[in-house]
């Protein structure tokens with residue numbers, strides 16, 4: 194199953210494709226700068242740890258059970274072509290279908306600094322066409338090194354414009370949700386999804402002592418997760434993304450979800466998602482492309 198993939202796209206000493214216990218294909222990247230794994234289903238980055246860090250930067254739930262057609266809990270789910278609930282079709286999956294369908298490898302290579310590059314393309318099927326009629330290519334390039342860079346491009350190959358919502362819904366590994374703070378969104382507006390949907394303004398850094406589920410709008414600048422207990426800061430830089438979602442389920446919701454890692458895995462993660470949603474959805478005109486880029490960097494302090 195992986196022989197052809199490995200001979201065409203494998204890179205000796207850097208990139209190998211394996212089949213996991215659930216039958217899904219996972220790209221394992223390990224180079225002089227960092228380590229990562231990426232499931233071909235959903236183009237789902239599952240882990241990333243730069244060699245300079247003793248603790249992973251991307252969080253993966255210890256209770257997630259990868260399965261065909263099911264989203265993985267943790268890592269960096271790709272939400273596309275809508276974010277959250279579909280605007281009109283209640284039966285369509287939350288956060289779109291991209292994270293649960295097959296993607297195929299179209300390119301791999303080494304960067305001059307020793308980082309490893311891998312590009313996947315979403316595979317259209319009857320299932321995707323039933324939810325999305327537009328002709329397009331959706332590509333995700335992941336560059337794994339001392340930093341992690343992800344580039345998601347939507348190319349409209351059809352004759353009519355379309356509108357997308359999207360996210361790189363990354364879960365970051367932290368010491369404890371009660372001990373961190375997130376900066377970079379001070380003074381911006383957000384739709385607060387907890388207790389109704391209200392527009393509020395962020396006052397100072399974000400700290401956490403209950404469920405937080407917010408869509409910060411018109412926010413393109415860098416965010417930083419300050420984690421004094423792990424003595425590190427995680428920098429989240431981006432382009433082509435105008436919304437930022439900050440999410441922690443907190444105890445009650447985490448227990449209901451059932452896949453957050455018992456007993457308290459939810460305390461060791463926070464999502465700072467690079468998004469285009471609500472008023473920041475993107476029109477991709479016929480014959481054009483739109484790219485969202487994120488770059489993560491861990492700084493020891």
Ligand SMILES: O=P(O)(O)OC[C@H]1O[C@@H](O)[C@H](O)[C@@H](O)[C@@H]1O
Pocket residue numbers: 264287288362386406407438440466
């Ligand atoms: O359980 P899912 O579909 O992966 O979503 C997880 C969370 O994703 C966040 O982006 C949403 O803002 C939350 O409302 C949601 O609960």
